[in-house]
Amino acid sequence: MDRKTLATYDHDAAAYAQEWHEQPTPVDLQDIVKRFFIRGGATVDIGCGSGREVGWLNANGFPATGVDASDGLLAEARKRYPAFTFAHAELPALSGIAAGAYDNVLCETVIMHLDGALIAPSVRRMLETVKPGGIFYLSWRVTEDADVRDPKGRLYAAFDASLVRAEMKAATLLFDEEVVSASSGKKIHRLVVRK
Numbered sequence: 001m002d003r004k005t006l007a008t009y010d011h012d013a014a015a016y017a018q019e020w021h022e023q024p025t026p027v028d029l030q031d032i033v034k035r036f037f038i039r040g041g042a043t044v045d046i047g048c049g050s051g052r053e054v055g056w057l058n059a060n061g062f063p064a065t066g067v068d069a070s071d072g073l074l075a076e077a078r079k080r081y082p083a084f085t086f087a088h089a090e091l092p093a094l095s096g097i098a099a100g101a102y103d104n105v106l107c108e109t110v111i112m113h114l115d116g117a118l119i120a121p122s123v124r125r126m127l128e129t130v131k132p133g134g135i136f137y138l139s140w141r142v143t144e145d146a147d148v149r150d151p152k153g154r155l156y157a158a159f160d161a162s163l164v165r166a167e168m169k170a171a172t173l174l175f176d177e178e179v180v181s182a183s184s185g186k187k188i189h190r191l192v193v194r195k
Contacts (some may be wrong), residue, residue, distance in 0.1 A: 001090055002155040005113045007050075012152070013072030017050035017053040017080070026183035027093060029108060029139075030056065036135050036174055036192050037062055040051040041103025042137050046094070046126055050095065051077030063112040067097070092122040094129065103134045107183075109188060111164075112140040112157050116147070119159055130195040132137030138164065141180060161189050171195050 009016060018108040037043065039061045045053050048066025050073055057064035058081075067089040068074050077086045092115060103167045105126055111119050150156065163193065165173075167171055171193035186189045 002115055006069055007153045008152050008154050010071040010072035012113065013050070013070065013076050017073065017076040020052055021080075021083055026053075026060050026108075026181065028179070028182040029034055029053070030060075030062050031176065031191065032137065032159060032192065033057070033062065033104075033106070034060070036137065037104040038135060041099065041134070042131075043104040043106065044097070044102045044129070046089070046091070046107040048077060048086065049073050051084065051086065053083045053106060053108060054086070055081045057106070058084055058164050062103075064096055064106075067094070075112045078079070078195060092118050092125045094125050099128045100131045101129050103130070103131055105136045106137075107138045108115075109139055109184070109186075110142050111138070112143060112159075113155050114157060115155075116157050120167050124165050127168060127193075127195065134195050135174075135192060135193065136168070139188050139189070140164075141184075142187045142189050144175060153170055161191075164189075164191060168193050 040095050043062040043064035045066045048054050048068050054064045054066040065085040067087050069090040074086050143156040177190035181188045
């Protein structure tokens with residue numbers, strides 16, 4: 001994770017958690033999960049933030065844990081969802097997560113906060129955590145032309161979707177779209193593959 005972005009999330013974790021939980025329900029994401037994820041399968045949300053998706057996943061038949069690089073956001077997740085498990089892990093290493101550990105892997109709008117050189121190894125490592133036959137959902141906020149930082153200092157890396165697809169070439173592509181998110185109102189790219 002980009003250190004400046006991580007520091008921003010740690011410093012303002014409560015405010016970000018409040019903002020995300022007040023956004024419209026991400027029904028588009030939920031519909032994709034219901035369509036492709038293996039119901040009852042072990043699930044992880046990589047970059048879980050304040051735990052919103054972990055809460056929804058568990059309530060809808062996808063037993064999930066969450067991991068994030070921000071200790072501040074993890075504290076918010078544990079406060080909001082004390083019944084669920086949250087752990088510290090950073091991309092690309094994802095220390096503590098074994099290869100083939102999960103039936104379903106969700107990574108919603110996280111990789112754009114990585115330095116460009118870390119995107120490909122991060123995608124490879126996340127795919128590695130998926131069991132054979134399992135599902136990997138990955139999305140990112142689309143930034144055109146060049147990397148930018150928002151007024152709070154968060155990095156939004158500009159990269160082509162072909163970089164991500166190349167790291168998933170051994171998997172079966174099930175879904176690929178670029179849309180405006182129903183929750184954030186931002187342009188995002190989504191991919192779903194079966195390992």
